[in-house]
Amino acid sequence: MKIIYHGHSAVQIITGDKSLIIDPFLSGNPLAVTKPEDIKVDAVLLTHAHGDHILDAAPIAKANQAPVVANVELAAYMSWKGVETIGMNIGGTLDLGFVKAKMVQAIHTSGIVDEETKTVIYGGVAAGYILRVEGKTILHTGDTALFSDMKLLGDRENIDVVLLPIGDHFTMGPEDALKAAEWYRAKLVIPVHYNSFPVIKQDADQFVSQLEARGINGKVLAPGEAIEL
Numbered sequence: 638m639k640i641i642y643h644g645h646s647a648v649q650i651i652t653g654d655k656s657l658i659i660d661p662f663l664s665g666n667p668l669a670v671t672k673p674e675d676i677k678v679d680a681v682l683l684t685h686a687h688g689d690h691i692l693d694a695a696p697i698a699k700a701n702q703a704p705v706v707a708n709v710e711l712a713a714y715m716s717w718k719g720v721e722t723i724g725m726n727i728g729g730t731l732d733l734g735f736v737k738a739k740m741v742q743a744i745h746t747s748g749i750v751d752e753e754t755k756t757v758i759y760g761g762v763a764a765g766y767i768l769r770v771e772g773k774t775i776l777h778t779g780d781t782a783l784f785s786d787m788k789l790l791g792d793r794e795n796i797d798v799v800l801l802p803i804g805d806h807f808t809m810g811p812e813d814a815l816k817a818a819e820w821y822r823a824k825l826v827i828p829v830h831y832n833s834f835p836v837i838k839q840d841a842d843q844f845v846s847q848l849e850a851r852g853i854n855g856k857v858l859a860p861g862e863a864i865e866l
């Protein structure tokens with residue numbers, strides 16, 4: 638399989654002739670090198686309702702006739718944008734055929750701020766996904782703070798790759814992400830959710846050096862860069 642980092646929290650997984658993307662945020666990300674119209678996928682998974690995670694979800698889902706997978710409230714909201722949706726909730730596993738996606742806890746918010754009507758729409762709660770693909774386990778944590786049940790997942794799930802936010806301000810920063818990496822016990826840690834905006838600027842190379850000093854494998858991916866697994 639191939640894991641492509643599209644910048645921010647946007648991650649695409651390709652297995653055989655099937656593919657999915659998590660949290661597509663390309664058109665609004667100055668660092669992105671891929672256009673939404675170039676994304677070919679069979680499913681779009683959303684961790685939560687914030688704009689920097691859902692911005693390109695509807696156009697990509699429509700162009701590919703692919704379902705949007707999200708918590709039930711966000712799924713309802715996305716369905717009003719004319720896309721097919723699959724609503725689920727934390728603890729549940731969805732079998733998409735080429736991947737099994739389990740929705741897991743994140744500590745974050747998930748509202749939609751509607752500037753026009755000055756209302757905040759309830760977008761369910763934030764989550765992450767444990768993905769089982771080709772016998773491997775990939776965890777996309779979504780936006781999250783550090784929480785001790787990360788250790789539970791690390792003990793239970795044999796995680797091959799974890800995508801961890803390090804940007805700080807909206808999510809955990811590098812220090813907490815180092816602790817998360819220890820708890821998840823993943824074979825490889827890929828930092829995400831940094832440098833897209835000035836407020837989340839971080840030194841990802843330094844983060845990876847700090848991981849390696851603790852005996853944990855880390856890899857910085859530039860937007861558009863991929864790894865084979």
Ligand code: NI
Binds near residue numbers: 685807
């Ligand atoms: Ni967020």
Ligand code: MN
Binds near residue numbers: 690830
């Ligand atoms: Mn975010």
